[in-house]
Amino acid sequence: MTLHRRSFLAASLAGLATTSLGGCTYEDSIYAAVLDEMTQPVPAKPEIRDLVRYATLAANGHNTQPWQFRAHRDDIVVLPDQARRTPVVDPDDHHLYASLGCAAENLSLAARARGMAGAVRFTPAGQGRVSIQPAPRDESSLFAAIPKRQCSRMIYDRRSVPAHVIRRLAAVASSYDVEGVFVTDAKRMEAILTLVIDGNSRQVDDPAFVAELRDWIRFNPDDAAATRDGLYAASSGNPTMPTWLGRRLFDVFFDKETENDKYAKQVRSSAGIVVFIAASNDKAGWFNAGRAYQRFALQATVDGLKHAFINQPVEVPAVRSALQSLLGIGDRRPNLVVRYGYGPVMPKSLRRSVDAVIV
Secondary structure, three states, X not given: OOOOOOOOOOOOHHHHHHHHHOOOOOOOHHXXXXXXXXXXXXXXXXXXXXXXXXXXXXXXHHHXXXXXXXXXXXXEEEEEOHHHOOOOOOOOOHHHHXXXXXXXXXXXXXXXXXXXXXXXXXXXXXXXXXXXXXOOOOOOHHHXXXXXXXXXXXXXXXXXXXXXXXXXXXXXXXXXXXXXXXXXXXXXXXHHHHHHHHHHHXXXXXXXXXXXXXXXXXXXXXXXXXXXXXXXXXXXOOOOOOHHHHHHHHHHHOOHHHHHHHHHHHHHXXXXXXXXXXXXXOHHHHXXXXXHXXXXXXXXXXXXOEEEEOOHHHHOHHHHHHHHHHHOOOOOOEEEEEEEEOOOOOOOOOOOOHHHHEO
16 A cells, blocks of 8 residues: 555666575574464464454555554454554555555454454544454355465566456455456556556655655565564565665665566556545545455455555555546545556565554
8 A cells, every 4th residue: 555565676686685695585484483473373262362463464554554453342443553654655544544444354354254243334533343242153265365365566477367257356346335446458557557657756756755665664584573564675576685785775776767667567467457446535435445455355365366556646646636537537536556467476574463453
């Protein structure tokens, strides 16, 4: 959302990093231990913390994990964590509330799978509430996909997706008064790519945007395991390296031409693009857009697909209006833009411990 994205080094640096820096890979034992901990199956008789752990595996902007959870007798409340805002890329907290919707959807699926109601509502106070009252058990394929879902920010293999799979994806993407607009025509995909490049160019030209992004990158597995948040470099196919060196190389090599070329290759390798459009342009609508995206992402995982956010056209207001015109949606706000296709499995960005998010 910037759910996210962004490589930061020219490809020629990969050889330097892997040959001269040595020994720092995503199989690092500390990183692997954290990954194993966060993806353990939910027990047949779970505690609240087991359900919350699965909720935190949801997508979220910059992997800041801007959520907190509070358990009550009948429900679990999903709260915004304002200390984890990204005010440059997300000044109105749109992505923050979409992230809360993603987490609430995971939480709902986990609750249903373990004999709880899992009903979700969004309150006027800006909170999601997920019912944990007893109910018939409903263990779905989407629940099983939760620990496997990931954004793969790589080049895909250009294969088209069968029509019956698209229909299945469209059914889950258009949930909770959210419309999922699927684009597979090459010309329309190119038109959206033009907006991605426009938005990306404007963002990379903004020093505050670049500084905010850099602060959330974790350049090696030790740093990723220490913070358990942020964008792990290896998840985007970048070489891992000491933080001091990664930050210096980022400052030298992160530029809009390289980024735009990367996005062009990625979009053109994709089978299609889906844009999520909520019925209302408010926190409740943004929350629902996150829920609908999360269902799409889990169904895509079930169907063997990868996906990644290309949210620049919705993050820059001037470009967002151009996307509205392109899609013919009037003044309705496009919430999230996602490319999808068949691609590789990548290392995962980590999640904070349950103790850090339960309040």
